[in-house]
Amino acid sequence: MSIGDDSTTAFETIRGRNFPALRQFTIFLENRVGQLLEVVKRFEGTGIRICALSVSDAAECAFVRFLVSDADRGREILERSGLAIIETDLIGVELPEGPQPLLRVCSALLQAELNITQAYPLIVRPNGKPAVAIMVENIEFAMQTLHEKGFTIITEGDLNDDPTKNQ
Template sequence: MGNSEGSDSGTAFETARGRNYPALRQFTVFLENRVGQLLEVVKRFEGTGIRICALSINDAAECAFVRFLVSDADRGREILERSGLAIIETDLVGIELPEGPQPLLRVCTALLQAELNIVQAYPLFVRPHGKPAVAIMVENIDFAMKTLQEKGFQMITEGDLSDDPIGDS
C-alpha cells in the first residue's frame, strides 16, 4: 500500500556493491592518438560475453580519454588490467529517461533543484526496460541518486546492462 520505490532509499545505498547497486562503474583508459587504438581495446572484449554499453571519447593533442561502461564491471576490470592499460574507475548514475517531450530537461531540473552539477553525461547503447537511458557523473553521487529516486526516476543498475540476466553468456 505504501510507496515501494524510494520510500527507504537510504538503506539501499548502504548495501555492498553488486549487480543491483544503484550506480554504474565507468572505466577511463588513456590511448595514444594513433589509428586503431580504440579497436584494440574493443577487441579485448570479443568472445568474453561482456559488451560495451556506453562510450565517450575526448580527444586531446597527444592522447584520447575513452570512457565506457560494460555489462560486467568486475570482469571488464580484469580484462583491462591484463591488457596493461592505465585505467581509472568512477561511479556514475544511470537514469532511465521518463516519458514525455523533454525527459532530459526533467533530469537536469531535478539535479539543479538539489544544487548538483553534472560533470559528464552520455547515452547508453542499451535500452534497459525498453526505454532510453543516460549515464551521468555528478559531484555527489549518493545525494544525486537519493534525489533522483525521491523524485520518481528509475535508476539503472549494472544488472540492467546485461543481455542475459541469468549471468553467463
C-alpha cells in the first residue's frame, strides 16, 4: 500500500491536518480559583496554542470546551495530566464578508434543517479572517451544506499554521 496521491484510503477514514472536522476537548473542572489556569499552563512550552475556548459553570464544576492547534498532541497532554476528557467533532467555518455573516451561516444550516447545539468564536483567525466553531447534529451533512453554499471550512491544519510565518 502506498501513501500519497495514489492512496485509496477513503477521506472519511483518516484523521489528520486536513481532516475537515475540528476536535473539541471538554474537561470538567472544580469550581475553584485557578483551575483554568492550571489547564492552560499544561500547554506552556509545547508549541500548542489554544485556538478556541468556552467555559460554562455550574454549582459544583465548570465545563471547559476548547480547540487546540495540534489535537493529537493536545489529547496526550490532557490524558497525561489525568484529566477526564470528552472528544467531539465540530465544524470550523470562516465567516463571510459583509453584514451579518453569522446570520448567513445560521440561515444556511436552518435551510438544511440542521440544529446548532454549540457555537463559539475561534481565538485564532485562520487565513486572517474571523471564524466560528459549531457543533451540529449531523456534521457530514452540515459540512456538505456549507461547502455547497460557498462557505470556507476550517481544517485542523488551519489551526496548526504558524501565525508568524506571514509576518
